[in-house]
Amino acid sequence: MKTSARRLRARAACLAALLLPLAAAQAQEAAAQPSEAIALAAQAYLQEQLASLPGQPSIAIDPPRAEHLTPCDAMSPFMPSGIRLRSRMTVGVRCNAPKPWTTYVQATVSVPGQYYVASRMIAAGQALTPNDLAPRDGDLVSLPPGAITNPQTVVGMTAAYRINAGQPVRGSSLRNAQSVLRGTNVRINARGAGFVVSSEGQALDNAAPGAMVQVRTASGQVVSGVVRNAGLVEIQL
Known part of the structure; x- marks a missing residue:
């Protein structure tokens, strides 16, 4: 009887030793930050950043790896230093409480829409009208910053320098009589x-x-x- 009892205790100890790592892993998984919440936070942030572009944005977030992150009560998405909106980009998500952490996710974004190029060569100093522009369809995210998407915004503007035919017209290439100039x-x-x-x-x-x-x-x-x-x-x- 004593031998049987010892064998039962030994078996129980072995079973506990086998189950302990599994239980610990399950507990760690249960305490991990849900990856879906990180993706939603990054997506909402990109929606805000793209709101100024005239078009319906398309945003795809790569599944974040969050198994090593603790649950977060307050997440703050941000754009890493030196990064601007582009078709393939990185978004940071920072946890402020209860335990700080920072992770990064990859995103693919696009905003199909219409932009404008010079319909002919525009000389420096020339006053522009909507007739000087020609519409093009494309991804607005991949355009140079400040590309013109509304032809009426060029009324009363002059070209700061020559703009070649077919070249996207940017706000920085135009001047308004009331504009501030660098160095003034x-x-x-x-x-x-x-x-x-x-x-x-x-x-x-x-x-x-x-x-x-x-x-x-x-x-x-x-x-x-x-x-x-x-x-x-x-x-x-």
């Missing part, structure tokens, strides 16, 4: 609740009215503001 001095109005503080600075880029531009102040600080006209940039405090 502008007045900076910083507006707060009931007050306005004015100073001087130098524009670091070209920008049309209503667009954001960076300006270097006399003290060397770089600030961002909205172009109001060729000589005024406004900052909201």
